[in-house]
Amino acid sequence: xxxxxxxxxxxxxxxxxxxxxxxxxxxxxxxxxxxxxxxxxxxxxxxxxxxxxxxxxxxxxxxxxxxxxxxxxxxxxxxxxxxxxxxxxxxxxxxxxxxxxxxxxxxxxxxxxxxxxxxxxxxxxxxxxxxxxxxxxxxxxxxxxxxxxxxxxxxxxxxxxxxxxxxxxxxxxxxxxxxxxxxxxxxxxxxxxxxxxxxxxxxxxxxxxxxxxxxxxxxxxxxxxxxxxxxxxxxxxxxxxxxxxxxxxxxxxxxxxxxxxxxxxxxxxxxxxxxxxxxxxxxxxxxxxxxxxxxxxxxxxxxxxxxxxxxxxxxxxxxxxxxxxxxxxxxxxxxxxxxxxxxxxxxxxxxxxxxxxxxxxxxxxxxxxxxxxxxxxxxxxxxxxxxxxxxxxxxxxxxxxxxxxxxxxxxxxxxxxxxxxxxxxxxxxxxxxxxxx
Amino acid sequence: xxxxxxxxxxxxxxxxxxxxxxxxxxxxxxxxxxxxxxxxxxxxxxxxxxxxxxxxxxxxxxxxxxxxxxxxxxxxxxxxxxxxxxxxxxxxxxxxxxxxxxxxxxxxxxxxxxxxxxxxxxxxxxxxxxxxxxxxxxxxxxxxxxx
Numbered sequence: 001x002x003x004x005x006x007x008x009x010x011x012x013x014x015x016x017x018x019x020x021x022x023x024x025x026x027x028x029x030x031x032x033x034x035x036x037x038x039x040x041x042x043x044x045x046x047x048x049x050x051x052x053x054x055x056x057x058x059x060x061x062x063x064x065x066x067x068x069x070x071x072x073x074x075x076x077x078x079x080x081x082x083x084x085x086x087x088x089x090x091x092x093x094x095x096x097x098x099x100x101x102x103x104x105x106x107x108x109x110x111x112x113x114x115x116x117x118x119x120x121x122x123x124x125x126x127x128x129x130x131x132x133x134x135x136x137x138x139x140x141x142x143x144x145x146x147x148x149x150x151x152x153x154x155x156x157x158x159x160x161x162x163x164x165x166x167x168x169x170x171x172x173x174x175x176x177x178x179x180x181x182x183x184x185x186x187x188x189x190x191x192x193x194x195x196x197x198x199x200x201x202x203x204x205x206x207x208x209x210x211x212x213x214x215x216x217x218x219x220x221x222x223x224x225x226x227x228x229x230x231x232x233x234x235x236x237x238x239x240x241x242x243x244x245x246x247x248x249x250x251x252x253x254x255x256x257x258x259x260x261x262x263x264x265x266x267x268x269x270x271x272x273x274x275x276x277x278x279x280x281x282x283x284x285x286x287x288x289x290x291x292x293x294x295x296x297x298x299x300x301x302x303x304x305x306x307x308x309x310x311x312x313x314x315x316x317x318x319x320x321x322x323x324x325x326x327x328x329x330x331x332x333x334x335x336x337x338x339x340x341x342x343x344x345x346x347x348x349x350x351x352x353x354x355x356x357x358x359x360x361x362x363x364x365x366x367x368x369x370x371x372x373x374x375x376x377x378x379x380x381x382x383x384x385x386x387x388x389x390x391x392x393x394x395x396x397x398x399x400x401x402x403x404x405x406x407x408x409x410x411x412x413x414x415x416x417x418x419x420x421x422x423x424x425x426x427x428x429x430x431x432x433x434x435x436x437x
Numbered sequence: 438x439x440x441x442x443x444x445x446x447x448x449x450x451x452x453x454x455x456x457x458x459x460x461x462x463x464x465x466x467x468x469x470x471x472x473x474x475x476x477x478x479x480x481x482x483x484x485x486x487x488x489x490x491x492x493x494x495x496x497x498x499x500x501x502x503x504x505x506x507x508x509x510x511x512x513x514x515x516x517x518x519x520x521x522x523x524x525x526x527x528x529x530x531x532x533x534x535x536x537x538x539x540x541x542x543x544x545x546x547x548x549x550x551x552x553x554x555x556x557x558x559x560x561x562x563x564x565x566x567x568x569x570x571x572x573x574x575x576x577x578x579x580x581x582x583x584x
Contacts, residue, residue: 201536201537202507204536204559205452205455205507205536206452206454207559208452208454208455208458208536208557208559208561208564209452209454209455209458211559211560211561211564212454212455212458212561212564212565213454213458214561215561215562215565216458216461266559266560269559
């Protein structure tokens, strides 16, 4: 999966902070609103009850001062006071109590639990001779509070949604979109690969004819040539001057060009088929001790190294998890180039080292050869492109193949070079290298 | 050691150049049998299936088929499938002769019941050599007869 997609799927710390913020805001609202509402309504209710208890106690105090001994027995008048309800429809109990708590008079409705209570003393000449108590049900307040709580919860969720869920959704959408782009790209790439493979393959059929009929023509000419040669004597000098150059130069030259062009085309087609097969090949990753692998590869170059007297240095190399063919062919190609393009007359040195950079192991093949001009550093990786004098054998395939192989493994290959001084080719293989002792 | 002269070779090949080169090289290998060239898959199927209803001398002889894969109208695979799934035709030896050397396609042809799979080399010396060897091979091959 491309890295761009990965970065979108992992907004970890920002997402966590957002979640925390969203939860905090939502929680605060869900608790504070109903709590505040309850406190406000409860205290207002208590205040109202106290005012009414005070009003009742004022009447009862009147009775008490009229008749300090017997007021307690004036049930009829006490009842009248208690039955007087300024707020119709509010259920409550009103009680007049003696200082010892016994009930003197009472006017009670059915009250649902839980209850709230407020009282005011009955005074006679500044002395408390009883108490008026008003009791109401707390239930209506609680029901209102829970309604408020419900609404606050909804509000809290809405806030959480705006702070957290909406951004998550947009992140998910962005992720889905980049996944769609990636899939699209993958599909286009596969189409393109199949297309290239198909074209390269279809070019083979006409090539068979080009090569076949030029060979047939050559053999037909060989067949008739002796007879033609013999019959030349029968021609006039003028006719001979016309025919001989055609037979001896024109026809062979034309055939030669047809052949060499067909061969070039054949090489091109084969190279393209080879490269596209790299793309189709399934990789078999395994743990490779690259130091051992490089030693084996170098054995194939033993003769060149000895003949050209090249100093080869191989640094400590890690083990990598990769496809063996990819690593082997890539490194062999880079080494081959390093050996091939050494500057004649200068003692050749080639070194191979490796290091870990972030999420990849990078191999570096350095030579003190003839080097590559800065403009050509990209070009050398293109198929059939070669840099510098075309004085060494080669088809311009090697680095294009390395590029295709390494890309297949998810790695990269690039070069740094100074013309006339030498080049370093870098090759990265994704993953962590392990040091094997 | 010639293949019985009465066996007709059916060369199903859309590229007339290839057909000529194949015929030339078969003749060089000493194959003197009649060669019928058919340029697309539909023509091949029409010819083979019409033969069953036809009692003309041309159609009563046993056949051997050289089949290309990239054919117009009906592909080589379709022709091969048609031949191998028909009771009366399935015994006809089919030799696939194509430019493709893709292992998947080779597997697929053998799964469909082809008898031999050959790749046409692009290099003419190898091509010519391969067809001549095919000719030598054909000269010793016995083909199921009509009766």
